[in-house]
Amino acid sequence: MNAMEWIQTLLISGLCIPSFCAEYxxxxxxxxxxxxxxxxxxxxxxxxxxxxxxxxxxxxxxxxxxxxxxxxxxxxxxxxxxxxxxxxxxxxxxxxxxxxxxxxxxxxxxxxxxxxxxxxxxxxxxxxxxxxxxxxxxxxxxxxxxxxxxxxxxxxxxxxxxxxxxxxxxxxxxxxxxxxxxxxxxxxxxxxxxxxxxxxxxxxxxxxxxxxxxxxxxxxxxxxxxxxxxxxxxxxxxxxxxxxxxxxxxCTRRLVVKVKVRSEDIQELNDPAILKQTQKLLNEATLSNHHKVAWRTNSDGQVFTKEQCQEEDCTEREQSQDLCNIE
Incomplete structure (x- = not known):
């Protein structure tokens, strides 16, 4: 299974990928x-x-x-x-x-x-x-x-x-x-x-x-x-x-991607090993070699958080693009 298929499997099976920022x-x-x-x-x-x-x-x-x-x-x-x-x-x-x-x-x-x-x-x-x-x-x-x-x-x-x-x-x-x-x-x-x-x-x-x-x-x-x-x-x-x-x-730019899907176990998803592997696969599947992916954390320091939503909202994908601070 290649990286893109792996991520698609994650989404279908109910794992969620929150916002991440890719500097490129x-x-x-x-x-x-x-x-x-x-x-x-x-x-x-x-x-x-x-x-x-x-x-x-x-x-x-x-x-x-x-x-x-x-x-x-x-x-x-x-x-x-x-x-x-x-x-x-x-x-x-x-x-x-x-x-x-x-x-x-x-x-x-x-x-x-x-x-x-x-x-x-x-x-x-x-x-x-x-x-x-x-x-x-x-x-x-x-x-x-x-x-x-x-x-x-x-x-x-x-x-x-x-x-x-x-x-x-x-x-x-x-x-x-x-x-x-x-x-x-x-x-x-x-x-x-x-x-x-x-x-x-x-x-x-x-x-x-x-x-x-x-x-x-x-x-x-x-x-x-x-x-x-x-x-x-x-x-x-x-x-x-x-x-x-x-x-x-x-110049350095930032691509911010937000993905919301269903998940049963938020604590497990915040495991550093899972975050690292998912980050690596996102980079391989959606980005070129010179993109740099980083998770965006919430105020509690966690990447994944639980929220109530309607079923149709949980698979909504938002994408925005803005300029980073130039290094």
Whole structure:
């Protein structure tokens, strides 16, 4: 049963879904060429910011927006500088539970290296390595999700391959997954999806999503900023921040949906596990990857409340749309 069928079953069987708020990001293209800092100021003066791109779903939306101007290079909100941080190539928030983004299992580390390989159950840092690699495939089950690719590639080349043929480079989120990967590939020195960089988003979001051209870094310099290029599909590259380019702003809007249906057990429905699962399924069924769903709580702190209503009123659905406070 897919997510939409599951939610329809909930409604028919008498479970109720109260108001929820979905914050979603929209992008607008500004065609007047500006430097990166002037583009940032332009967006912020209007209550927006330069575009942050969270995942491949957002990238596809941007490619559609820029379909008629695919030859242009467009500023996005990513700029070089500040502290280096470790990120996973697979950026989707729903993929990680609390603390899983920060799981580490290093055996050897060189602070000057930017990428990570896995061997004998431990991680080691590597730089510009040419190695086999492991992809993660979300459409498979169990150990089959971990796909060993016996081709020698750089880390960025491996990322491009995994995103084209599977889901992404492998993330290892907890000790159990670390053990599973060690059992399958322990004797191989293979690249995984962890990388370190000093690129930061203009709006301070901690999105780890990167979509660079393969091996695009000839050298980094302090005034480097990122453009979305016309090279397929919309790969990013670094440019001097003083160059003049059109640019993309991001604004945040809120979609408020209210649903009322019958329910016999309000207390059970307020169980955090049920709320979390229903929220996840709503996101999958009705929203794109870059929507963010949150429950609206009542004055008593509960999501679900009991009210008296006529039978025909209990299945009424109301929908409204308004602007959120811009982040």
């Amino acid at each position: 990001r929209q992008h607008c293209l500004i065609e007047t060429p500006k430097s990166w800092s002037d583009a940032q100021s332009y967006c912020r003066e209007r209550g927006y910011d330069l575009a942050t791109i969270d995942d491949m779903g957002a990238m596809k939306s941007l490619l559609a927006l820029n379909a008629d101007r695919a030859h242009d290079e467009l500023w996005i909100g990513l700029h070089y500088g500040g502290p280096e941080r470790w990120h996973w190539s697979l950026a989707d928030e729903e993929f990680y539970q609390e603390g899983e983004r920060d799981y580490r299992n290093f055996g050897a580390m060189d602070n000057t290296s930017r990428y990570v390989s896995h061997i004998y159950g431990k991680w080691k840092t590597v730089d510009h390595a040419q190695l086999w690699f492991v992809c993660y495939d979300g459409n498979r089950q169990g150990g089959e999700r971990y796909v060993l690719v016996r081709e020698v590639m750089s880390w960025t080349g491996a990322q491009v391959y995994c995103r084209s043929h599977h889901t992404d480079l492998l993330s290892i989120r907890n000790p159990e997954e670390s053990q599973a990967v060690a059992e399958r590939f322990s004797r191989y020195d293979v690249l995984i999806g962890l990388f370190k960089d000093a690129w930061h988003w203009s709006d301070k979001r901690n999105s780890s999503f990167r979509h660079w051209e393969q091996d695009s870094f000839v050298g980094l310099f302090p005034q480097s900023c990122a453009v979305m290029t016309g090279k397929g599909p919309g790969r990013w590259s670094q440019r001097s921040c003083d160059e003049l380019h059109p640019f993309l702003c991001t």
